[in-house]
Amino acid sequence: MNFQEAEDLDGVRFSWNTFPTNTFDASNLVLPIGSLYTPLFKKKDLNIIDNQNPIVCSNSNCQSILNKYTHFDHNSLSWICSICLSRNFLPKNYFANSSADNNNINLNDFDQILTSSTIEYKLPNKTSKFPSNIYLFAIDLALNADQNDLEEFESLKSSILSSINYLSEDSIIGLITFGKNINIYQLSDLNIIKNFSFNGDKFYSKSQIQEKLGILPEDLRSHSKKYNIGSNYFQKISTYNFVFEKIINNLKLDVWPIKKNERKLRSTGNCLNIIKNLLISCFPQTNVQILLFLSGPADYGLGKITTPNRKDTLRSNNDIINGNKNFHKESKTFYNNIAKEIAYQGYTLNLFIGSYDQIGLFEMSKLLNLTSGSCIFSDSFKTSIFKNSLIKFFESHSLINNNNNDNDNDNDIDIDNNNNEITNIGFNGSLQIKTSVPLKINGLIGNAISLNSMENSNPNLRVDLSKKKNFSNSNISDLEIGIGKTNSWKLCNVSSSSTYAIYFEINKDALTQTRTQMVYIQYTFHYQHLDGQYRLRVTTIQRPIYKLSTYKNFFLENFDEEAAVILISRLISFKKFNSKNNDFEKNENGIKYIDEMLIDLIRKFNFIDINTNTLLLPGTFLSFPGFTYNLRRSFLLNSFNYSPDELTYYNHLLLSENVDNSLVMIQPVLLSYGQDTLDKDQNNFDNIKTEAVLLDSLSIKSNRILFLDTFFEILVFHGANIAALNSYLQREPDKFLEKYGNQFKENFDKFLKSPNEDIKDILVERFPLPRFISCKEGDSQSRFLISKLSPTNAYKDGGFRGEEVHLLTDDLSLQSYFAILVEKALTNDSKKS
Ligand SMILES: [Zn+2]
Structure with a gap:
């Protein structure tokens, strides 16, 4: 399964794209079952149905919306709801006689509804008492x-x-x-x-x-x-x-x-x-x-x-x-x-x-x-x-593009604000999630507030589609993860990258009640568009259900490690910032939580090569231990270099952003520009290689420029030789020219600017803008880069095998981390047998 394609289509990613049949198997998956949903993601060719209300299931406990996965019978004009399996009939004269007929739907729109998993309705006759801006x-x-x-x-x-x-x-x-x-x-x-x-x-x-x-x-x-x-x-x-x-x-x-x-x-x-x-x-x-x-x-x-x-x-x-x-x-x-x-x-x-x-x-x-x-x-x-x-x-917040920006920019890099795409933004929104019988909702982690308590206290705040009392509570779990005990949340302000983590559990009675081997999840997002109009975006997703013992490989093949680590990081974030006493939860607790989870995962899926005692991971898990390693070193779990305000700021963005951006926050991106093969005197800088390199101290080379993106900061680092040459050029440009010649100087100038294109690409998309750090090998600012790199050389002796898992120190190298995971997984294994 291509997770990126699925995300481009519907704005949804799941950790496990296959669902287990019962709660026991769900617990054997170890990692949370959840989805990351981006309601207003920039969708190519979004199907917009103008001036129409959606067709809603007549079961008052369901009210889910007619969609791609509905079984529709064109002869009887009836349909079986994919969520609750009720039979519904279309109203008489439902189809429009002419295109001018606004009350009824035209066949083309209806066809879109039956073929697209994501549809946006511009709702008719709905205006606000107040201006929208x-x-x-x-x-x-x-x-x-x-x-x-x-x-x-x-x-x-x-x-x-x-x-x-x-x-x-x-x-x-x-x-x-x-x-x-x-x-x-x-x-x-x-x-x-x-x-x-x-x-x-x-x-x-x-x-x-x-x-x-x-x-x-x-x-x-x-x-x-x-x-x-x-x-x-x-x-x-x-x-x-x-x-x-x-x-x-x-x-x-x-x-x-x-x-x-x-x-x-x-x-x-x-x-x-x-x-x-x-x-x-x-x-x-x-x-x-x-x-x-x-x-x-x-x-x-x-x-x-x-x-x-x-x-x-x-x-x-x-x-x-x-x-x-x-x-x-x-x-x-x-x-x-x-x-x-x-x-x-x-x-x-x-x-x-x-x-x-x-x-x-x-x-x-x-x-x-x-x-x-x-x-x-x-x-x-x-x-x-x-x-x-x-x-x-x-x-x-502007409906029109504003190209006449007066940037007085004190960085060297020009920021190109002339982004042609009009940013999508939604106000005063509400999200409701419906699930077919096999699934229950534990809760949501993101910038939201539960609508459940609001509806009880103020009827005016209800969303249109949930007027008849909350959708059947049968899909709400008693076990609360994040903001739970509800299937509806208010989202005040949603941008095209605002993403919400939703956690699911398997309904105990699932198998006896479901006729299909599929789960269906419907996300309905109701919001006010920047133009003042009310809209409803509906996304319906189907995923298969399988027995874990028989189809283990299928589960592994359809595991999305990126979605999984973000779901985990949001769980840690929620715990850290929502302690009952208004305090921080201690870092050790979060570290213990992910280490134990990872060891359990390795053990349950036998991710160890017994001959070499090393990790043996299937393709879909290859990056996962690296993600958790970097998560342990991130602001979330290694927070003592940051002030409480900084931590809050970083955490707010982690709770707000989409998969790509969140991943950069957890595991920064490191790019290298240079030619490793040439030595100092032979450098001519006319053929520069750009590549992504490991977050490892070994990636620092004297002939390289490195570019680090942590989402909050971007950093350009000059290796020792580059820094020395550059300093010579700045100090004595004439002598530099005399010694190396014009062609060399031109190439070197160009080489120094090589990260600029990558930086520009980032600055166009990113909000808020990142802090820019420029440094070179050996200076104090470069400590920031070093702190993000695995100290490969430092701990070759593997002397960090402590008694307790959570004693692992924060400057443990990636290799030692893997070794300890294996060791712990084997120890736990032997304890079990
Ligand atoms: Zn229904």
């Missing part, structure tokens, strides 16, 4: 007011002003600033700047905010129909952009006096509380993009993570694990609660950070995770990472 800017004014920070502030203002050019003219904008106090600006007055100020140390309820801003409470609004809610604070960009510009241009940093060695007061928590209550008052249950620009930690009011005193350092990973500092638990609970409320409303919190200090991202992580927000994580608003990532963010 509302943006609330929230700007931090507590930057420190030395000269440097004024430049920083001006850079931020100019980025914000240029960003609004990307928004469509009917977009609605609002503006809030915060520092010691919180200000909400009126955008309706063309002549004077007017704002309402709130105390950053005080909690405001929704009614207090409504009263102060003159917004009528909900129960009075019906009496005055013409009343335009929140119109003073939210305005159309086409008419009021110059008011917005005027206010931004006139913004001043907070000037509240502070003592020496004190931070400025920053009331991020109370600001978010006010934003929540303002938006619920004006735009309940719709898509709103909150754009929070943040330059330091909250140290004032609710949600603070430290005090203004600079001597109070911010919490470290150890502080969090050991519960040393006062604020993080309380603060995390505060932000978790706000996150749930705004996700329920369909709002997305996007966080744009320009700060050398941590800002409290660890505490605020649920705001990103539950609302699927974007995060730009940079040291300063002056960096090109911030500026260009912000442009990319707004481009993705």
